[in-house]
Amino acid sequence: MIQERAIAYFSMEIALYNGIPTYSGGLGILAGDLLKSAADLNVPIVAVTLLHEKGYFHQKLDEHGNQLEESVDWDPRDFLEPLQAVAKVEIENRSVKIRAWKYELRGNRGFTVPVYFLDANMDDNDPRDRSLTGNLYGGDSRYRLCQEVILGMGGIRMLRELGYHAIKKYHINEGHASLLILDLLNEARRRLDKRETDPETIESVRRQCVFTTHTPVAAGHDRFPPDLARSILGEREILHLNGFHGSDGLDMTRLALHLSGYINGVARKHGDVARAMFPGHPIQFITNGVHSVTWTSEPFQKLFDHYLPGWRQDSFMLRHALGIPKEAVWAAHLEAKQALLDLVNHKEKAGMDVPVFTIGFARRAAVYKRADLLFHDIAGLKKIATEVGPFQIIYAGKAHPQDHEAKAIITKIFQSQWALKNHIKMIYLSNYDMEMGKLITSGVDLWLNTPISPLEASGTSGMKACHNGVPQLSVLDGWWAEGHMEGVTGWAIAEDGKPTEGDDRNRDAANLYHKLEHVVIPMFYRDRERYINIMKHSIALNASFFNTQRMVQEYVTNAYLSL
Numbered sequence: 131m132i133q134e135r136a137i138a139y140f141s142m143e144i145a146l147y148n149g150i151p152t153y154s155g156g157l158g159i160l161a162g163d164l165l166k167s168a169a170d171l172n173v174p175i176v177a178v179t180l181l182h183e184k185g186y187f188h189q190k191l192d193e194h195g196n197q198l199e200e201s202v203d204w205d206p207r208d209f210l211e212p213l214q215a216v217a218k219v220e221i222e223n224r225s226v227k228i229r230a231w232k233y234e235l236r237g238n239r240g241f242t243v244p245v246y247f248l249d250a251n252m253d254d255n256d257p258r259d260r261s262l263t264g265n266l267y268g269g270d271s272r273y274r275l276c277q278e279v280i281l282g283m284g285g286i287r288m289l290r291e292l293g294y295h296a297i298k299k300y301h302i303n304e305g306h307a308s309l310l311i312l313d314l315l316n317e318a319r320r321r322l323d324k325r326e327t328d329p330e331t332i333e334s335v336r337r338q339c340v341f342t343t344h345t346p347v348a349a350g351h352d353r354f355p356p357d358l359a360r361s362i363l364g365e366r367e368i369l370h371l372n373g374f375h376g377s378d379g380l381d382m383t384r385l386a387l388h389l390s391g392y393i394n395g396v397a398r399k400h401g402d403v404a405r406a407m408f409p410g411h412p413i414q415f416i417t418n419g420v421h422s423v424t425w426t427s428e429p430f431q432k433l434f435d436h437y438l439p440g441w442r443q444d445s446f447m448l449r450h451a452l453g454i455p456k457e458a459v460w461a462a463h464l465e466a467k468q469a470l471l472d473l474v475n476h477k478e479k480a481g482m483d484v485p486v487f488t489i490g491f492a493r494r495a496a497v498y499k500r501a502d503l504l505f506h507d508i509a510g511l512k513k514i515a516t517e518v519g520p521f522q523i524i525y526a527g528k529a530h531p532q533d534h535e536a537k538a539i540i541t542k543i544f545q546s547q548w549a550l551k552n553h554i555k556m557i558y559l560s561n562y563d564m565e566m567g568k569l570i571t572s573g574v575d576l577w578l579n580t581p582i583s584p585l586e587a588s589g590t591s592g593m594k595a596c597h598n599g600v601p602q603l604s605v606l607d608g609w610w611a612e613g614h615m616e617g618v619t620g621w622a623i624a625e626d627g628k629p630t631e632g633d634d635r636n637r638d639a640a641n642l643y644h645k646l647e648h649v650v651i652p653m654f655y656r657d658r659e660r661y662i663n664i665m666k667h668s669i670a671l672n673a674s675f676f677n678t679q680r681m682v683q684e685y686v687t688n689a690y691l692s693l
Contacts, residue, residue, distance in 0.1 A: 133293045134410050137690055138300050139165065139173040140285055140307035143266055144179040144245060146233060148564040150209050151185035151202045154266055155494035156590055158342055159301055163421035165245060167678035169237030173686060178285035178292060180277060181206060181231060181247040182266040189528045189561045195544025199531050210247060219279050222362055226259045226404040227252045228284045238443055248284055267530065272623060275354050275362050282309030299690050301340040302390065305352050305382030311389045314338060340689045341390035343383060345587050346403045347498055348633050352382040387411045392689040399611045403584050416688065417609055418588040419681040422673065425594040427572035429465035433458060445677040451669035456662045463599055470573025480557045487521040492562055492576030493591055495529035495536040502539050503580040505546035506639035512553045514647045519655045522555040524570055526562035528561035572598035576650060578603035578625065580638065583631045596672040599665035603645055605638065613672045620668060621645050
């Protein structure tokens, strides 16, 4: 049976709901939000990812901030439908069977988008292979490349087994799925009756592929040594890659760059950065967004339902938020803040108070995000809290189990917590997930973001915050370079209002403290009406644009219908 879908979307991680722990951070959240909006907009798309039956990991933090990892206990049968179809891939000259689990995303008009989770844990498989779809980003380079064989090549073959023969575009979300290009080349040679991969074959595949690159950070681009690639893929497949991988081995990003007809970064600035990283490639940009209904808290959903009917079907309706009475906006905010502080005080006995100005920072822990920048000058922070106005701080975020530098940042934040004791209440919440992310982004008074520019490709946490009227204080990088209007949608951590780049902690901390001390905290306590006006503008100007409804429409127009 031929399934009527025109686009296939491949991503190593997809975040659909909190109970399905198949994501680690922004890449998975973005993938899930894109698919939700595709369902809302009736876009004929099908998605492929891996099952990750042990999830990413469950994070525990001891009293010193040392991160401990545990496998996640979840049962796919509680959420997904097992299918009978079986596909096969070759790994190290062994035949590996793959089955699929199905989840149907239902849009707000009833249209559904099928998401298939690939699973190698089958009785017939070698014990070495049964665990390959177990952990997200787990194991070594061999484990990762085996996973990418299953995702890319196995994903294409599973779609064929399920009857998807009419797909026109294959969207590769980051380089992890680039090996699907091998199967497309094989199909194109058969279709064109070619013995070799010639320019006509290459161009045929290029017209089918869309590639989104998500990061300027080197660790985000998978590269594998030549010997490892030959061992896992086999010499025959490697021959088809001649000319499409770097001399130092198999480069998944460059493979996708060479064989994709449409390539994009995920923000205007990131498009510029990506073109500089990969000269010679026509890299466009489509700025990320978030799924509006998913990330809008219950109090603000009720507020928008009352004042902006139709916003659930059309996120652009949020532009009318300036007409919502300020008292109603503030009441919704206090309700969302109370929900967050109830959790924090119950779970951590933090003793936080609703009237106190609350700063939030919750992101995947990575060195370039500089989660510890706020504590560059402990004495300076104490001075602001004492002389300008009290504030409290809520943190969350997981570090990759092998990223010891990121783990050290978490312990440093814990040390800062003790140093600030009796002056500033602060908490680092463990096991950051979608549910916690929604509570924090909607419940704080200010969203803080301090990456090293230009390493923030986009970022979406601040977009979630603006859907709940929470202004942002951030380095002018990623999406904030587009969403920032000083004193209107939030504030910039900048040098005399100008963007800065590089890791100058003295400079950036001084600019951060200056804004907190002289602008943000005084306004919160002494000019509440003006602060609420900024909250309203963050909804009207930013939430109405930085959403996946607009983003998916751009993909349809610029990428899926092009060529």
